[in-house]
Amino acid sequence: MPPKPSRKPRSDALYNRRRILDAARSVFAEKGIEVSMTEIAQRAGVGIATLYRHFPAKEELLAETFSGQLEICVSALHAALDDPDPWRGFCGFIEKLCTLQVQDRGFNAVFREAFSGGDLFEKERIRAENAFAELARRAKAAGGLRPDFVRDDLTLVIMANSGITADSQEDALAAARRLSSYFIQAFSDAPELGPLPPAPRLGPHPALRGIGWKGSSVSVG
Amino acid sequence: MPPKPSRKPRSDALYNRRRILDAARSVFAEKGIEVSMTEIAQRAGVGIATLYRHFPAKEELLAETFSGQLEICVSALHAALDDPDPWRGFCGFIEKLCTLQVQDRGFNAVFREAFSGGDLFEKERIRAENAFAELARRAKAAGGLRPDFVRDDLTLVIMANSGITADSQEDALAAARRLSSYFIQAFSDAPELGPLPPAPRLGPHPALRGIGWKGSSVSVG
DNA sequence: AGAGAAACGGAGGGGAGACTCTGGTTGGCC
DNA sequence: GGCCAACCAGAGTCTCCCCTCCGTTTCTCT
Known part of the structure; x- marks a missing residue:
């Protein structure tokens, strides 16, 4: 046309x-x-x-709404690639990713969907995955990242991080920080017992819910 | 009555x-x-x-359906407590937990809900948490588990694992195994570069979806 | 075998959410 | 200033899902 x-x-x-x-x-x-x-x-x-x-359609609103967030993600990846120390850049990117994801429930869902099979941001996702693969390659070569780390481990991080929720932003952020710290220590090829960020308060929080059925407790009417 | x-x-x-x-x-x-x-x-x-x-009510069906799965979980915890090597028991329990969770999407959701604030299995959850705390205490004392591991890190594992999905059972299981292996290495107080389970095939899988809006692609009608 | 109560099954009530139809309104160009 | 198309708003449709009502069937006890 x-x-x-x-x-x-x-x-x-x-x-x-x-x-x-x-x-x-x-x-x-x-x-x-x-x-x-x-x-x-x-x-x-x-x-x-x-x-x-x-x-x-709702999907278009989602795409338009989160394209900006995706750009932030991509620029964080480029910043990591610009770091003269690839391993430091890698770690910083993992942390930034987890932080971004947990601070925005919508972005969390869309991002997770994109990396687990959705086709919403497929083109951008593939470009980002390739850039990340380059970052991982450098971090392995320069030392720091274990050699058996694979590209799909990024998806693993994103999926795992998408499971984090809490009823306050601070708690969710603390949990994401602790999780990313655990991941980074597990990804290191020379793991030393570094300090972890403070433990998150995750549960129980009686005010969450979110599954969506009618009754709120098991009382038989 | x-x-x-x-x-x-x-x-x-x-x-x-x-x-x-x-x-x-x-x-x-x-x-x-x-x-x-x-x-x-x-x-x-x-x-x-x-x-x-x-x-x-649907909630009662869920409770009845998954009480058996919960029992399996609790007995896995007791088996871990019976292991003469607490750290080995701890690692086995984490692996078993991740495996059980990823093999059953319903159990995954219910279990995750229970540990992030729901009150469906509150009594059982608290008992299990206390037993797990005892297991962690022993694993720290006997060596293996890092001293700054806290009880809420179990919730972190459950939440992270709840984010794992794939379109086939084998892929999901492989992903859960790799994740639990990363966790265990991060939890170790003397981390050595042990081999990881094979990398999972996680994405992209064009057949997943699961958000639930009407249109399936961005084509404007 | 027969009576009666318990259990069965499908139609429909009530609500929520994605998406359209029909007027009234307003900004942009002459 | 005036015209007209583009824009706005709310009521309505369509579908899905949790859950209930009522006539019919089937088991159990004698």
């Missing part, structure tokens, strides 16, 4: 689009990608039809 | 109850706890009302 020279979009449309994306980012980050489109529209202060005019 | 001396249940009722539990176990294991009650009833070969007669 030829590029229809449609007039440039109206200013209110651009304004609403921005508001929708901001609302979606914050709501997805806080509650995950299962929140309803209605809730996002309310948070953005627009009608549900306006939301669907800009993003005809 | 006094124990009403109701007559013993009918044979067909017991038969159906057994069929329902078998079907629930297999369907939950295969597809997770989000499957509909209708699907479980069909798999069991009973009507939906029969299912609800035996288990008035």
Whole structure:
């Protein structure tokens, strides 16, 4: 189809689009990608039809919302590649990845999905995987990373980290830090007993839930 | 309420109850706890009302279905405590735990929920946590387990392992084995570069999905 | 074998969420 | 300033899922 020279979009449309994306980012980050489109529209202060005019399906809203986060991830990877010490860059990237992932429930889900078979960001994922493979190669050559580390271990880290949840940001962050620290020590080819970050408070937290059935306890009615 | 001396249940009722539990176990294991009650009833070969007669709420069906799995877990913990080498028992338990969890998607979700704040198996969870703390104490005292390992690190392992998925049982099992091996090496107080289990094939697997929106790709209709 | 209660099965109530249809409203170009 | 298309908003549809009501079947006890 030829590029229809449609007039440039109206200013209110651009304004609403921005508001929708901001609302979606914050709501997805806080509650995950299962929140309803209605809730996002309310948070953005627009009608549900306006939301669907800009993003005809939820998946497109997700893609648009998290492409920025993905860019942050990719630039963290490039920063790691620019580090003169590849092993230090590798460790920093693992930590940054875990941190980014745990601070945004929506990004966590989308990112995990992308690395476990989804096709949402397939092109970007493959580019990032290749860059990471290069980082791992250098870290093995320069020393620090164990030689039997493989590319799929990155997926393992992402999947494992995606399981981390807590009812407060601080707890989740502490858990992600501790997990990444354990991973890094396990990935090291000369493991010494380095100090771990403080232990996270993970459970029990009676206020979480999240499976979604009706009754809240086992009381038989 | 006094124990009403109701007559013993009918044979067909017991038969159906057994069929329902078998079907629930297999369907939950295969597809997770989000499957509909209708699907479980069909798999069991009973009507939906029969299912609800035996288990008035989905939560009760889950509890009944997975109490057996939990028992397996607890007995694995006791076996670990009976091992004359506490560190070996500890490592075996971590591996067994990861294996059990990844082989059953339903158990994975329920177990993860129990350890991250749910109250479904709260009593059993607390008992198991205390037993595990004793195992960890012995493993520290006898040598093997690093001294800064804490009880909540068990929750960390469970949460991390709950993130593992793959589209085949073998891949998931391989991933869980590799993850638990990494964990054990990170938990060791005298880490030596032991061999890892073979690397898992985790992604990309185009057939997974699991988020649950309508459109399957980004094609604008 | 026959009565009666327990169990069975499917239709449907109630709610939630993704997505559209129909008017009213407003910004951009002449 | 005026026209008109683009835009906005809420009510409505369609589907799915948890759970219940009621007529029918089947087991059990005598």
